[in-house]
Amino acid sequence: MIKNIYAILIVSIIALCVFFVTKEIVSAVKTNVSNISLGTDFMFDNVSMNVGSDYSYSTIVNEDTIYNGRIVISIPITIINNKNSDYYFNPNAYYLYGPNENELNNVSKYFSNTSVDYSEVLKPNNSFVKYIYMLFEGNGQYIIRFKNQDEVININFVINK
Numbered sequence: 518m519i520k521n522i523y524a525i526l527i528v529s530i531i532a533l534c535v536f537f538v539t540k541e542i543v544s545a546v547k548t549n550v551s552n553i554s555l556g557t558d559f560m561f562d563n564v565s566m567n568v569g570s571d572y573s574y575s576t577i578v579n580e581d582t583i584y585n586g587r588i589v590i591s592i593p594i595t596i597i598n599n600k601n602s603d604y605y606f607n608p609n610a611y612y613l614y615g616p617n618e619n620e621l622n623n624v625s626k627y628f629s630n631t632s633v634d635y636s637e638v639l640k641p642n643n644s645f646v647k648y649i650y651m652l653f654e655g656n657g658q659y660i661i662r663f664k665n666q667d668e669v670i671n672i673n674f675v676i677n678k
Contacts, residue, residue, distance in 0.1 A: 549668040555592070559670055561663045564604050564639075568649065568661060568672050569593040575650070577627045584624055588653040590676065592661070594633050597644040608634035610665055611649070616657030625650050653678065 553559060555570035572592040577584045598604040613621040625632035633647035649661060653676070661672040 548666075550671070551668070552671045552673055555672060555674045557672075561668070561670055562604070562607070562610065562665065563600055565597040565599055566663075567595045569595065570674075574653065574678070575628070577624060579627055582627070584622075584627065584652070587624075589624055589628075590651045590653055590659070591628075592649045592651065593646055594649050595644060595646045596633070596636075596639060598639040598641055601641050603641070604639040606633055606636050606639070610663055612662045612664065613649070613651045614660040614662065615652065615654035616659070618658075618660065619654070621652045621654065624652055 551559070555568055555572070558565060558567050560566070569592065572590050575589050575591045577587050577589060579585050596604070596606065608623075608625070613623065615621050623634070625634040628648065628650050629635045631648050633649055636645060636647050639645060651659065651661075656677045657675065659674055659676055663670040663672075
């Protein structure tokens with residue numbers, strides 16, 4: 518009797534493991550992943566976007582932060598709302614990675630007047646140009662990753678300052 522209970526328990530555990538592993542694999546397969554470069558037009562959240570290749574450098578000036586004096590990469594982003602409804606940019610839908618693919622802290626609050634994170638509502642058939650601000654962590658490969666439940670768009674670029 519106890520052997521039967523153990524057998525049923527083991528089979529149940531294996532079935533659950535197979536279920537969760539299969540669910541993760543199916544979820545990963547459903548997510549569309551694209552790799553593009555700066556200056557490439559793409560669709561995300563049903564609006565047109567372009568993260569420009571004409572980046573520049575800025576410095577954080579705020580004595581109340583540990584980032585005071587740090588260099589940031591200022592990258593323009595153009596968003597065109599070609600939907601029939603208002604568009605609200607979701608700052609939680611993108612992630613920043615520096616050399617060695619380490620995730621970078623978001624420093625957009627130090628540039629709130631021009632940061633895409635603090636952009637206004639975008640009305641239908643309108644556009645704006647704002648900026649993504651990334652901490653400069655040295656020369657190397659950087660990634661801006663836009664991600665939602667359906668897709669991942671990696672914008673890969675090299676910085677050699």
